[in-house]
Amino acid sequence: MKIMKLNKLTLKSIADLRSHILSKTPSFYHSSMTSTVIPYDSIESYLSSIGIAEFTMVDLSTMPNFMEINERGELVISGAVTWKDAKAFCRSKGRDIMTSPTEELACILAGFATSATGERFFGFGGLREQVVSLEYCNAKAETCELQATKPIEDYTDLTEYQKSYEHFSEFKNAPFPRMVQETDLLIGTEGQLGVITGATLKTTELNERTYIFIKLPKWEESIKPHMEVFHKVQAFRDQVFSCELLDSNSLKVLPSEEQVSSSGDLIFLEVLTGSFEEVYEKLLGEFDFISEEDIFEISAARCHALRMNVPRYTFERNARMGVVKKGTDVQVKSANFEELFEIYRSWTKLGVEYNLFGHFGDAHLHFNFMPTKEQEEVCQEQLLQLYKKVLELGGSPFAEHGIGLIKQKFIKNYLSSTQYDFFKVLKQEMDPENIFFPVGYLNLKEKA
Ligand SMILES: Cc1cc2nc3c(=O)[nH]c(=O)nc-3n(C[C@H](O)[C@H](O)[C@H](O)COP(=O)(O)OP(=O)(O)OC[C@H]3O[C@@H](n4cnc5c(N)ncnc54)[C@H](O)[C@@H]3O)c2cc1C
Missing domain, CATH: 3.40.462.40 (FAD-linked oxidase, cap domain/gating helix)
Structure with missing residues (x-):
C-alpha cells in the first residue's frame, strides 16, 4: 500500500483561518474530533485504503471562543465553544440550551456542520430549528452571514431537490441535507461549503x-x-x-x-x-x-x-x-x-x-x-x-452522526441524480476549487 501524506495544522485566530483558506490548500477542518463517522484513530490507514494520497487536517479546537446572551435571550457564540461550556454559561444566566448531544465535549459550530441532535430532540426538536443565524468563512476567505428567516437562494435544480427531501421531513436528518432556509447551507453539509465561525441560537428558560x-x-x-x-x-x-x-x-x-x-x-x-x-x-x-x-x-x-x-x-x-x-x-x-x-x-x-x-x-x-x-x-x-x-x-439511515467518511459506502442506494446534481451545483457555487473537505459526500459521483 502506498504511504499517504497527512498534514496537520492548528489555527488560533480568524486571521490564521483566512490566510489558510487563501492558500487554497484542500483541507478537512475539524473541531473536537468526536465524530463517529471519521475514523480519527486510524485516519492514515483508512485514507490509504480508499486511495487518498494526501490529506490536510486543520484543527479549529483552539480558536478563541466567545459567548453572550443577547437581549432576546439567544446564545451568541464564536470559536471553539463546546456543548458543556455553553450549558454551564447559559445556566449561569438563567437560560438553558435545547440541544444536548450525548458527547458534551463536541463543539457547537461542528454540531451545525453535522446537524447534531441528541437527547433533548424528544422535547425540543432539532438544532436546525433553533438556529437564528450562522457566520462562516467562504472560499474567498470572506466572512458571510446566513439568516434562518431567509429562504435559500434559488439555485438550479433546487425545487426538485426540495421535493425529494419531503419524504424525510419528519425525521431528524435525511441521508442528504435539507435545503429550505439560508442557514441550511451550512447545516449537515459537514464543512464542505465553508468554515463556520459563529452562530446565534435560541435558548429556553432554565427550569428544574x-x-x-x-x-x-x-x-x-x-x-x-x-x-x-x-x-x-x-x-x-x-x-x-x-x-x-x-x-x-x-x-x-x-x-x-x-x-x-x-x-x-x-x-x-x-x-x-x-x-x-x-x-x-x-x-x-x-x-x-x-x-x-x-x-x-x-x-x-x-x-x-x-x-x-x-x-x-x-x-x-x-x-x-x-x-x-x-x-x-x-x-x-x-x-x-x-x-x-x-x-x-x-x-x-x-x-x-x-x-x-x-x-x-x-x-x-x-x-x-x-x-x-x-x-x-x-x-x-x-x-x-x-x-x-x-x-x-422508508426510514432515515443516518439520523444524527452524519456521513463523514465511514458511511459513504452505505449511501448510494439513498441518492439519485436529483441529489448528485444538486450537490454539484452547491460545490460549484460555493467551493469551486474544492478546498473544503474535498473527499466528503458532496463530491460523490453517481455510478452509471
Ligand atoms: C460518545 C459520543 C456520543 C455522541 N452522541 C451524539 C449525539 O447524541 N448526537 C449527535 O448529533 N452526535 C453525537 N455524537 C457525534 C459527534 O459528537 C457529533 O457529530 C459532533 O457534532 C461532532 O463535533 P466535533 O466538535 O467533535 O466535530 P469534529 O469531529 O471535529 O468534526 C465533525 C464534522 O464537522 C466538520 N466541522 C467541524 N467544525 C467545523 C466548523 N467550524 N465549520 C465547518 N465544519 C466543521 C468537520 O469537517 C467534520 O466533517 C457522539 C459522539 C460520541 C463519541
Missing part, C-alpha cells in the same frame, strides 16, 4: 428537571414493556424532554465503580420538575407491564455520566480492538420500530458482542457491534443488509 430510571427486562427477551413506554410517552413531549435507552450490554461496558444494579435494560426520562406529579399520575403510574417498584429517581449528574460514558467506553473498546466503528444511527417511523428491533434481535445470534442504546423515544437507536478483527466482515455485511431494509421501510 427530575431524572427517572425505569428498569425493564432485556429487550432480547421481550419488548412489550419497552413498547408500552414508547407509545405512552409520545403524548408527554412538552413535559418529558428526553427518553433514552441503555440496554443490559451497554451497562456492562462501564467500569465496575460506575455499574448500575440492574440485570435488564434501563430507560431514562428527563422530566420537567414542575410537571412531575402530573407525569407520575398519567404516565409512570399507568403502565401495565412495569411495576412502580422498577421506577426510581436519580441525580442529573449520575444520569448524565451514565448516558455519556456508555458510548465513550463502547468506542474505546472498538479502538482497542483495532476495528472501525460498526454501529447504526437509524431512525424509523413509530409504526416500524418493532421491525427495527426484530432486525437487531437477529444480530444477537451472530456470536458477535454488541450493545444497544440511544434515543428510544424518537425510534432512533444505536446498535453497536463490538467485533474482533476477524468478525468485522460479518458485521459489515449485516450493515449492508440493514441499509437495504431501512430503504424499504
Whole structure:
C-alpha cells in the first residue's frame, strides 16, 4: 500500500483561518474530533485504503471562543465553544440550551456542520430549528452571514431537490441535507461549503428537571414493556424532554465503580420538575407491564455520566480492538420500530458482542457491534443488509452522526441524480476549487 501524506495544522485566530483558506490548500477542518463517522484513530490507514494520497487536517479546537446572551435571550457564540461550556454559561444566566448531544465535549459550530441532535430532540426538536443565524468563512476567505428567516437562494435544480427531501421531513436528518432556509447551507453539509465561525441560537428558560430510571427486562427477551413506554410517552413531549435507552450490554461496558444494579435494560426520562406529579399520575403510574417498584429517581449528574460514558467506553473498546466503528444511527417511523428491533434481535445470534442504546423515544437507536478483527466482515455485511431494509421501510439511515467518511459506502442506494446534481451545483457555487473537505459526500459521483 502506498504511504499517504497527512498534514496537520492548528489555527488560533480568524486571521490564521483566512490566510489558510487563501492558500487554497484542500483541507478537512475539524473541531473536537468526536465524530463517529471519521475514523480519527486510524485516519492514515483508512485514507490509504480508499486511495487518498494526501490529506490536510486543520484543527479549529483552539480558536478563541466567545459567548453572550443577547437581549432576546439567544446564545451568541464564536470559536471553539463546546456543548458543556455553553450549558454551564447559559445556566449561569438563567437560560438553558435545547440541544444536548450525548458527547458534551463536541463543539457547537461542528454540531451545525453535522446537524447534531441528541437527547433533548424528544422535547425540543432539532438544532436546525433553533438556529437564528450562522457566520462562516467562504472560499474567498470572506466572512458571510446566513439568516434562518431567509429562504435559500434559488439555485438550479433546487425545487426538485426540495421535493425529494419531503419524504424525510419528519425525521431528524435525511441521508442528504435539507435545503429550505439560508442557514441550511451550512447545516449537515459537514464543512464542505465553508468554515463556520459563529452562530446565534435560541435558548429556553432554565427550569428544574427530575431524572427517572425505569428498569425493564432485556429487550432480547421481550419488548412489550419497552413498547408500552414508547407509545405512552409520545403524548408527554412538552413535559418529558428526553427518553433514552441503555440496554443490559451497554451497562456492562462501564467500569465496575460506575455499574448500575440492574440485570435488564434501563430507560431514562428527563422530566420537567414542575410537571412531575402530573407525569407520575398519567404516565409512570399507568403502565401495565412495569411495576412502580422498577421506577426510581436519580441525580442529573449520575444520569448524565451514565448516558455519556456508555458510548465513550463502547468506542474505546472498538479502538482497542483495532476495528472501525460498526454501529447504526437509524431512525424509523413509530409504526416500524418493532421491525427495527426484530432486525437487531437477529444480530444477537451472530456470536458477535454488541450493545444497544440511544434515543428510544424518537425510534432512533444505536446498535453497536463490538467485533474482533476477524468478525468485522460479518458485521459489515449485516450493515449492508440493514441499509437495504431501512430503504424499504422508508426510514432515515443516518439520523444524527452524519456521513463523514465511514458511511459513504452505505449511501448510494439513498441518492439519485436529483441529489448528485444538486450537490454539484452547491460545490460549484460555493467551493469551486474544492478546498473544503474535498473527499466528503458532496463530491460523490453517481455510478452509471
Ligand atoms: C460518545 C459520543 C456520543 C455522541 N452522541 C451524539 C449525539 O447524541 N448526537 C449527535 O448529533 N452526535 C453525537 N455524537 C457525534 C459527534 O459528537 C457529533 O457529530 C459532533 O457534532 C461532532 O463535533 P466535533 O466538535 O467533535 O466535530 P469534529 O469531529 O471535529 O468534526 C465533525 C464534522 O464537522 C466538520 N466541522 C467541524 N467544525 C467545523 C466548523 N467550524 N465549520 C465547518 N465544519 C466543521 C468537520 O469537517 C467534520 O466533517 C457522539 C459522539 C460520541 C463519541
